[in-house]
Amino acid sequence: MYRIGKQFTFDAAHAVPAAVDERHCPPGLHGHTYTIGVVLAAEQVEPPGFVIDFAALNPFARHLNEVLDHRLLNDVLDQPPTHQAINGYLRRWLETFLVAPTGRVTLDAVSIQAPTLPGQGPLAEYEVTFEAAHRLPGLPIGHKCARIHGHSYRAAFRFDGTSRLPDACLAALNGYISTAFNGCYLNDSVPHAGPPTSENLARHLYEWACKELSLPDGTTITAARVSETASTWAEYQETTW
Numbered sequence: 001m002y003r004i005g006k007q008f009t010f011d012a013a014h015a016v017p018a019a020v021d022e023r024h025c026p027p028g029l030h031g032h033t034y035t036i037g038v039v040l041a042a043e044q045v046e047p048p049g050f051v052i053d054f055a056a057l058n059p060f061a062r063h064l065n066e067v068l069d070h071r072l073l074n075d076v077l078d079q080p081p082t083h084q085a086i087n088g089y090l091r092r093w094l095e096t097f098l099v100a101p102t103g104r105v106t107l108d109a110v111s112i113q114a115p116t117l118p119g120q121g122p123l124a125e126y127e128v129t130f131e132a133a134h135r136l137p138g139l140p141i142g143h144k145c146a147r148i149h150g151h152s153y154r155a156a157f158r159f160d161g162t163s164r165l166p167d168a169c170l171a172a173l174n175g176y177i178s179t180a181f182n183g184c185y186l187n188d189s190v191p192h193a194g195p196p197t198s199e200n201l202a203r204h205l206y207e208w209a210c211k212e213l214s215l216p217d218g219t220t221i222t223a224a225r226v227s228e229t230a231s232t233w234a235e236y237q238e239t240t241w
């Protein structure tokens, strides 16, 4: 199972009736910078290795910008604009205009001001960064990611059964990342991962970690996540939920 996530922000005002239990909200008219996290999931990736191109979320970003940003949300929604109502509004938009047309991708979560994994609670995680270049083959002419370009990547490994991986595991992980990823052209350094999309890199790192790390008894790697940019990530894990 693959999941990808992207974060968006918009600034807006709202007022909710005093009777509505809206935590963190003062009574009366006020405003927020809303941070929206969208998580999409698919059992399989499609060429070049995407759940769906992050660019497919651009119309959603435009909608946030044109319809919700710098507005009074009471004028936009047809019910009091609580966080729950805003969440429902955003879900309906995403289901209708993004998810349904694919017939393949599902909307896993929409969060407001909660960019981390929804519904899974705190998990032990180890993060490592690397600086790398790549290009993605098979994209439409003019797609910026078809050009050779680079990112400051973050790779995160989630595991359970222990709160901290043993030093030997961390050394092995750091060693692999620094040899095959950091300072590399990923198309050449990890060709067996497939086109180096975030999804394919996350799957490759998950499988590498499961195979190569000597984990203590009862400890398992539960997921690997790769971020190319500050606002996006892709994650791979073997179990479905």
Ligand SMILES: Nc1nc2c(c(=O)[nH]1)N=C([C@H](O)[C@H](O)COP(=O)(O)OP(=O)(O)OP(=O)(O)O)CN2
Pocket: 004, 049, 050, 051, 052, 053, 054, 055, 136, 145, 149, 196, 197, 198, 199, 228, 229, 232, 234
């Ligand atoms: N599902 C995926 N979509 C895209 C991936 C990917 O790995 N998985 N990768 C790319 C490109 O590598 C690109 O460099 C990153 O694109 P994007 O997230 O759109 O990055 P930006 O920060 O440039 O996006 P803006 O939101 O427009 O600033 C493309 N898609």
